[in-house]
Amino acid sequence: MTDHETGSPTGPALEPSDLGRRVALRRQQLGLTREQVAARAAAAPDYLRYVEEQPATPGMGFMLRLAEALDTSVAELVGGTAELPAGLGRAAARPEVLVLTVQECRELLATHGVGRVAVTVADAPAVFPVNYTVAGKLVAYRTAPDAGPAAAAGHEAALEVDHLDDAFSAGWSVLVVGPAHAVTDLDELLTLEENAYTAPWVGGGRRQWIAIRPKRVTGRRIRVQGSRRRSRTPGPEDAGTGMDSGVDSGEYA
Template identity: 70%
Template sequence: MTSRESDSGSEPVRCRSDLGRRVSLRREQLGLTREEVAARAAASSGFLQYVEESAAEPGIGFMLRLASALDTTVAELVGGTTELPAGFGKAAAHPEFLVLSAAECRERLSTHGVGRVAVTVDDTPAVFPVNYTVAGELIAYRTAPEAGPAAAAGHEVALEVDHIDDAFSQGWSVLVVGRARVVTDSYESRRLEEQAHTAPWAGDGRHEWIAIHPTQITGRRIRVMGARAPSRETS
């Protein structure tokens, strides 16, 4: 469950179900107010608030209208696709392929997120998901000394971060290339710990910081003309 500020900007509220969390997140991705979505779904804003903040179980009729209002599917809203890879949506009729500038790439990397680091383990290419943190010019992540991502230390590596929007068949991808090292300075490690927004999702025992010094940051974006842009794009 996640907390967020209410539309009135007063007391924070908590989404008390996965459905409420997904509805709220999707609405915010599209930059829509609760009133706008409620009007599209032929419902009251009060009922939509109830769906977002409580353990509601709406009927299929409302769910179909709500999915249409949010340009997604009922399966997406109820979490039916959470175990499937992104990209099940059909290709859009008129996509636009764009090259991102370095500044746009850094904006999408933002402060933290989940990316995939490509390393070589026992002479075999491997890719591992990691929770990364942006610390100034560095991209850093925590791992265990014996884990696969630790093999990046002392080598030129690649880290990819992307965002896929199945509802609009659009998204972006940023590639960071640079040399990685183990962070051995206690002050630097402490600074990274303080800046980290989350602990590694894989659990405890991952206290070794690997820092990547980017020498190249490139990105691509697929945009669909006519699709509403989210208020902000995150990883």
């Protein structure tokens, strides 16, 4: 290892850098081990561990190989696109649009994350990002009783989840539609709390659970022909896009 490391992998334990967090998250999204990524990037597993767990400063040669190994870009790994809207990549020359099955949609939803819920507030449509959780047949999120996302309770609601891959101009999108309600049942509340992947990022004591019981779940995926993407049931490593998802429907039961 000559062109890609500065500092010693055997140094004292320190907090991981932003780069390390992004590398570890992307690797986990792809479902890869350190050994697999290290082999792809022509690096030692111990050095990849060092990059993930320590404030390392790798050289550009290693960063280019690492980005290739993780199906992303150097800009994404170093946070250069963090303040930019997703989807800045140009359309691919040969995109393929696939309709996702209900099972594929469920698997993508089950990875948790941030979605967008569409509601009506003061007689006007509004869309809010929410940290959502899947628990059984419910898709739920926490909010404040007087916040915009709480307006979904008592109405038919739509929640959209997607993931973008600017490096490949590819992605997936899943749309959930069904009646929403404010959760008051104690057993239901306990189930949601136990399955909550994270607290709301906005903080502020948002404890009101709003649950959607899906009646229709649809999705699409844009895949670039000839890319390194494996043909299989989409997982969190399959990127997504906010394309229209409300085409083919299916029951979420």
